[in-house]
Amino acid sequence: MRLFLIGMPGSGKTTLGRALAAYYSLTFVDLDEVIVQREGRSIVDLFAAEGEAYFRSAEAKALRAVLADYPAVVLATGGGTPCFHANAELLRASGLTLWLDVPVEELVRRLVQQAAHRPLLAGLPDPEALKNRLAETLQARREFYATAALRCQASVCSPEAVVRLIAQYTATA
Numbered sequence: 001m002r003l004f005l006i007g008m009p010g011s012g013k014t015t016l017g018r019a020l021a022a023y024y025s026l027t028f029v030d031l032d033e034v035i036v037q038r039e040g041r042s043i044v045d046l047f048a049a050e051g052e053a054y055f056r057s058a059e060a061k062a063l064r065a066v067l068a069d070y071p072a073v074v075l076a077t078g079g080g081t082p083c084f085h086a087n088a089e090l091l092r093a094s095g096l097t098l099w100l101d102v103p104v105e106e107l108v109r110r111l112v113q114q115a116a117h118r119p120l121l122a123g124l125p126d127p128e129a130l131k132n133r134l135a136e137t138l139q140a141r142r143e144f145y146a147t148a149a150l151r152c153q154a155s156v157c158s159p160e161a162v163v164r165l166i167a168q169y170t171a172t173a
């Protein structure tokens with residue numbers, strides 16, 4: 001099985017991905033970590049030195065490398081991964097994709113302390129500005145996230161809830 005977790009920054013892709021990989025006895029891979037390893041720089045440094053277009057190209061290449069290397073995997077993608085370089089179609093064709101659809105208010109609670117360290121959220125003056133930025137980003141990304149076969153729409157998507165979703169899906173697919 002290949003399971004791909006997609007969703008907004010802070011939606012829980014890494015946290016849930018690790019738990020699901022343990023549950024299914026699959027390897028866990030975090031695409032942001034693969035990019036950092038392949039490029040030899042942090043994501044903040046990559047954005048600052050090369051810009052977003054370079055980052056998106058590196059992200060697309062890293063995704064294709066992971067797909068070539070892992071026939072079975074739980075992959076936490078980056079927040080923007082499905083929205084560039086036809087990655088959403090590739091993910092959908094390559095395994096089971098799950099969208100962690102977490103409300104913006106919950107994302108703000110989780111990210112308010114970390115926004116300064118994230119290239120696309122840095123420099124926002126207060127939580128209201130962060131909320132507005134996240135809401136705009138979600139609006140722009142929704143059509144890509146919605147290509148996922150499965151969607152967990154909740155403030156907290158527990159591993160148990162996701163395991164149930166997957167079992168229902170595979171029983172009817």
Ligand SMILES: Nc1ncnc2c1ncn2[C@@H]1O[C@H](COP(=O)(O)OP(=O)(O)OP(=O)(O)O)[C@@H](O)[C@H]1O
Nearest residue numbers: 008009010011012013014015016079110156157158
């Ligand atoms: N189910 C959950 N309930 C409550 N908090 C959670 C849950 N999942 C993750 N978190 C918290 O939310 C934050 C973001 O989680 P995580 O890093 O897993 O998200 P992500 O989607 O991988 O984000 P990123 O954009 O950084 O890759 C962390 O502080 C984590 O502890």
Ligand SMILES: O=C(O)C1=C[C@@H](O)[C@@H](O)[C@H](O)C1
Nearest residue numbers: 009032043078079080119120
């Ligand atoms: O939402 C985004 O576009 C991003 C999310 C992170 O996971 C990283 O992939 C990077 O900071 C870009």
Ligand SMILES: [Mg+2]
Nearest residue numbers: 013014032076
């Ligand atoms: Mg993550």
